[in-house]
Amino acid sequence: MTEVLGDFIRALRSADVRVSTSESIDAGRVVGLVGLDDRRTLRDALAQVLAKSEDEKAAFEETFDMFFAFDQFKSRPPAANDDRADAADSAEADGGEGDDGEGEDGAPQQSGSPSAPGSGGMGGEPQGEATPATDLASLLERGDQAELQMALAEGARRAQLNRIRLFTQRGMFTRRIMELMGLDGLNDEIERRERDGNGAGAERLAELREGLRGQVRDYVEKQLEIFTANSGRQLREEVLAKVRLSNIDRSDMRFMRELVRKMAKRLIALHSRRKKVSRRGQLDIRRTIRANIEFDGLMFHTVWKRTKIDRPKVMAICDVSGSVAQVARFLLMFLYSLQEVLPGVRSFAFSGRLGETTDLFDREKLEDALVEVLRDFGGGSTDYGQAFMDFEEIALDDVDHRTTVLILGDARSNYGDPRGDILKKIHARARRVVWLNPEPRTMWNSGDSEMRRLQPYCDKAVTCASLKDLERVVSELLRSAV
Amino acid sequence: MSTEKKNAVAEIEAVRKGFETRGYICNAHIATSIFLAERLQKPLLVEGPPGVGKTELAKATAELVGKPLIRLQCYEGLDEAKALYEWKYGKQLLYTQVLKEKLGDLMAGANGLKESMTRLHDFDDTFFSEEFLEPRPLLKALWQPGGAVLLIDEIDKSDDEFEAFLLELLSDYQISVPELGTIKARTTPIVFLTSNNTREIGDALKRRCLHLYIPFPDTDLEQRIIRSRVPEVEEELRRQLVAFVQGLRQLDLKKLPAVSETIDWARTLVLLHARELDADLVRNTLNVLLKFQDDIDNVDGEINALVSKAMQAG
Numbered sequence: 001m002t003e004v005l006g007d008f009i010r011a012l013r014s015a016d017v018r019v020s021t022s023e024s025i026d027a028g029r030v031v032g033l034v035g036l037d038d039r040r041t042l043r044d045a046l047a048q049v050l051a052k053s054e055d056e057k058a059a060f061e062e063t064f065d066m067f068f069a070f071d072q073f074k075s076r077p078p079a080a081n082d083d084r085a086d087a088a089d090s091a092e093a094d095g096g097e098g099d100d101g102e103g104e105d106g107a108p109q110q111s112g113s114p115s116a117p118g119s120g121g122m123g124g125e126p127q128g129e130a131t132p133a134t135d136l137a138s139l140l141e142r143g144d145q146a147e148l149q150m151a152l153a154e155g156a157r158r159a160q161l162n163r164i165r166l167f168t169q170r171g172m173f174t175r176r177i178m179e180l181m182g183l184d185g186l187n188d189e190i191e192r193r194e195r196d197g198n199g200a201g202a203e204r205l206a207e208l209r210e211g212l213r214g215q216v217r218d219y220v221e222k223q224l225e226i227f228t229a230n231s232g233r234q235l236r237e238e239v240l241a242k243v244r245l246s247n248i249d250r251s252d253m254r255f256m257r258e259l260v261r262k263m264a265k266r267l268i269a270l271h272s273r274r275k276k277v278s279r280r281g282q283l284d285i286r287r288t289i290r291a292n293i294e295f296d297g298l299m300f301h302t303v304w305k306r307t308k309i310d311r312p313k314v315m316a317i318c319d320v321s322g323s324v325a326q327v328a329r330f331l332l333m334f335l336y337s338l339q340e341v342l343p344g345v346r347s348f349a350f351s352g353r354l355g356e357t358t359d360l361f362d363r364e365k366l367e368d369a370l371v372e373v374l375r376d377f378g379g380g381s382t383d384y385g386q387a388f389m390d391f392e393e394i395a396l397d398d399v400d401h402r403t404t405v406l407i408l409g410d411a412r413s414n415y416g417d418p419r420g421d422i423l424k425k426i427h428a429r430a431r432r433v434v435w436l437n438p439e440p441r442t443m444w445n446s447g448d449s450e451m452r453r454l455q456p457y458c459d460k461a462v463t464c465a466s467l468k469d470l471e472r473v474v475s476e477l478l479r480s481a482v
Numbered sequence: 483m484s485t486e487k488k489n490a491v492a493e494i495e496a497v498r499k500g501f502e503t504r505g506y507i508c509n510a511h512i513a514t515s516i517f518l519a520e521r522l523q524k525p526l527l528v529e530g531p532p533g534v535g536k537t538e539l540a541k542a543t544a545e546l547v548g549k550p551l552i553r554l555q556c557y558e559g560l561d562e563a564k565a566l567y568e569w570k571y572g573k574q575l576l577y578t579q580v581l582k583e584k585l586g587d588l589m590a591g592a593n594g595l596k597e598s599m600t601r602l603h604d605f606d607d608t609f610f611s612e613e614f615l616e617p618r619p620l621l622k623a624l625w626q627p628g629g630a631v632l633l634i635d636e637i638d639k640s641d642d643e644f645e646a647f648l649l650e651l652l653s654d655y656q657i658s659v660p661e662l663g664t665i666k667a668r669t670t671p672i673v674f675l676t677s678n679n680t681r682e683i684g685d686a687l688k689r690r691c692l693h694l695y696i697p698f699p700d701t702d703l704e705q706r707i708i709r710s711r712v713p714e715v716e717e718e719l720r721r722q723l724v725a726f727v728q729g730l731r732q733l734d735l736k737k738l739p740a741v742s743e744t745i746d747w748a749r750t751l752v753l754l755h756a757r758e759l760d761a762d763l764v765r766n767t768l769n770v771l772l773k774f775q776d777d778i779d780n781v782d783g784e785i786n787a788l789v790s791k792a793m794q795a796g
Binding site: 018020022023026029030033034035037038040041044045048049051052053054057268286287289290293296297 | 691
């Protein structure tokens with residue numbers, strides 16, 4: 001039982017539900033308490049110790065249904081009884097007419113083990129010869145689904161099927177489980193019958209063997225699905241997070257959005273918990289008295305009222321031309337997914353002229369807004385000088401000592417004057433100016449890149465080409481922000 | 483063994499029935515969580531949209547087990563002096579005054595400073611003792627003879643520090659008072675925490691709790707709730723109004739109407755002697771269900787469709 005629970009928890013973990021050791025122990029206690037008789041109660045009860053958020057609950061239900069589809073738990077004994085009764089019935093009713101028996105027996109089987117298709121024709125064989133056969137052979141010929149399943153589960157356990165990780169292991173596990181269930185004995189039996197001239201018997205057994213193989217394969221397939229539900233996705237996520245954003249395939253876009261959302265969520269969780277307080281310079285009388293009782297009310301220690309520092313204002317100026325557009329898209333996606341910890345984001349986009357896009361993001365859904373931004377501002381030839389001039393006009397007055405200005409661009413200004421003097425003004429007013437350049441550092445200053453002239457007015461200039469880079473930058477922003 | 487487990491299911495059903503007779507209608511899921519919380523002696527973290535009866539659940543449980551409900555409402559800036567304990571400063575000051583007066587008697591006949599100090603040390607140190615402790619909700623819950631139901635309401639509104647401070651209480655049912663040491667619960671209380679999810683609750687806290695998510699009820703459950711809470715409302719109207727609210731929840735609104743709003747609305751309709759829904763009646767009473775003008779404006783155009791749908795369902 002504990003083993004099944006352990007496997008289940010492992011399956012949950014692979015489905016992105018975080019289960020700690022103490023929670024596993026609780027799960028064990030819960031099972032001991034409510035028992036296994038009532039599937040719904042068990043599910044309700046386990047959900048409460050193992051899944052602790054809305055998302056996790058959904059993942060839990062899915063995994064639970066899939067994992068216990070085989071009914072390893074409760075319904076086996078009654079099902080076994082039914083099957084046996086059925087088998088006995090059909091054996092009695094059979095007499096000589098084997099055909100009838102097969103038809104009758106098909107139905108209960110299917111209802112008994114819905115997760116084992118491909119098992120048709122296994123139960124209904126007439127039980128003619130009483131030849132002493134090997135375990136597996138007699139089991140197959142008796143066609144007792146419940147016992148077969150039990151043997152299968154046992155074989156799977158001994159073959160350590162719960163360690164399956166890759167789809168290429170399917171064949172290996174199928175064979176190993178068959179062997180552990182007594183394949184060799186079965187083969188011997190088939191051979192023996194052939195030798196004895198019982199061709200029909202051998203053929204039937206061989207047929208049964210193939211049926212069983214199909215069943216085992218299905219079982220392995222299912223387990224693979226359970227235990228590796230997410231590993232493929234995890235791998236893909238890992239790769240995509242590191243790949244250069246400009247190289248990302250269109251087909252991966254939807255996936256990337258998910259990923260950004262996930263990363264943003266992690267950042268929120270990380271940073272929403274760090275609220276520092278600072279001195280305000282007012283005496284907190286209540287707490288001062290409290291701190292000084294031990295001195296008979298004499299005020300030795302003073303306690304000051306504290307106040308929280310405001311969250312920073314962020315202004316993001318994004319070049320949305322050509323190759324930078326893709327990175328800009330993800331930066332904006334990040335910033336707007338962080339509303340919870342970065343409530344005051346203002347965004348500006350430019351290629352030729354610059355415009356504010358904050359309202360657009362407030363008004364529309366993230367995806368629609370991004371498309372609109374790229375349509376309205378993207379595509380022109382880049383002119384940093386013009387963009388900075390526009391920014392000076394629109395927003396320079398709002399830049400103050402709490403504002404962090406993020407500039408995303410490759411600094412390629414088509415040989416126009418990038419107006420470093422305006423950036424200098426911004427730098428003087430802002431708390432920080434951070435330049436994110438999607439090009440690798442070696443490419444800076446080559447050709448029409450003006451990093452050389454702009455970098456002096458930035459507190460920081462970093463390469464930022466992949467989601468990982470973006471995450472790092474944003475995380476740093478949040479850390480120094482709060 | 484198996485009979486014991488059979489009992490579990492029966493007991494869960496008993497909990498559900500118990501709630502029902504006290505006017506709290508719930509499904510097996512919620513009853514299971516109460517059963518587990520009591521058996522495992524673990525706090526229960528209840529999440530869900532506002533107005534689905536999270537706080538009610540704690541109240542109903544307190545009634546069911548016949549223990550007093552001690553409630554702690556969380557808010558930003560809540561600290562241990564308000565949640566846990568406070569020293570009775572006034573009494574302590576008086577005590578020092580009395581002590582000063584009595585000091586002469588106490589020290590009478592003492593030879594030299596050293597002996598005076600020894601006598602002082604022998605003297606009971608009552609300055610920091612339980613007599614001078616003013617218990618706040620958490621400490622009250624631990625001290626309550628016979629146990630209590632402790633409701634820590636809207637934990638998401640409190641600060642992180644307070645959340646961290648709760649960890650000791652939630653895992654071991656004890657708290658530390660620096661001057662006294664740890665104070666253990668006399669009887670383990672049943673602890674409820676509720677959260678509206680305005681911010682993510684820390685993992686450490688979640689790990690120590692059972693987690694129950696209460697969603698909006700389905701049609702059937704909501705009808706039963708209305709029947710229990712507003713018995714005056716006639717059956718046909720009840721079916722219609724529940725169907726209407728259920729339809730409303732399918733729309734994209736700022737704040738969806740919860741069960742508490744449905745109950746209020748049912749009461750409103752009873753007051754207005756309504757026999758069945760019609761568009762005008764709904765339009766005039768919509769502000770009971772929806773709390774944002776934007777939402778009311780948005781719904782206005784769809785009222786006719788929603789009402790006719792609800793009439794069909796009714």
